Amino acid sequence: MSIFSKSKLTPQQAFEGLKMFADVAKENHKVTEEESTKRQSITAMKEFEIAKIQAQKEVLKDYFEKTFAERRINFDKMFEALDKGIESNNLELIQFSLGSIVEIAKDSPLAQVEKLRSDFYNPEVKSIEI
Numbered sequence: 480m481s482i483f484s485k486s487k488l489t490p491q492q493a494f495e496g497l498k499m500f501a502d503v504a505k506e507n508h509k510v511t512e513e514e515s516t517k518r519q520s521i522t523a524m525k526e527f528e529i530a531k532i533q534a535q536k537e538v539l540k541d542y543f544e545k546t547f548a549e550r551r552i553n554f555d556k557m558f559e560a561l562d563k564g565i566e567s568n569n570l571e572l573i574q575f576s577l578g579s580i581v582e583i584a585k586d587s588p589l590a591q592v593e594k595l596r597s598d599f600y601n602p603e604v605k606s607i608e609i
Contacts, residue, residue, distance in 0.1 A: 527595060535599050542609045546588040553583050 488496070493532030559581045598604045 517536070536605055538595065538599075538609070539592070542591070545609055546591070550583060550588065553554065557583065 557576050560572060561576035561580070563569070564576055595607065598607050
């Protein structure tokens, strides 16, 4: 006999129906809690990854600011030395200045970015100094 038939339910059938309802409600509550926990975990991972990206951005920004400022200072000094060499007709100073300018220009600040990038993902690297 189906519990949905129009005949009168027995106490046993009523109890079984109530038990089924309670089991479904319990399972629903369990699944809801599990899914809530998963969402919280995903949110925490998202926030962690965003914070990590922000920190990496700051390191790269700082690296480029310092590196290019240092390069600018070095270039300025070498061009000043070149100007002095030209003004005084000092061939040794001119050659030294031009050689230094070329060497500075050959050294790409982007070469260190790969090392920084690998340090970002190396769990053994505890801090990155620029």
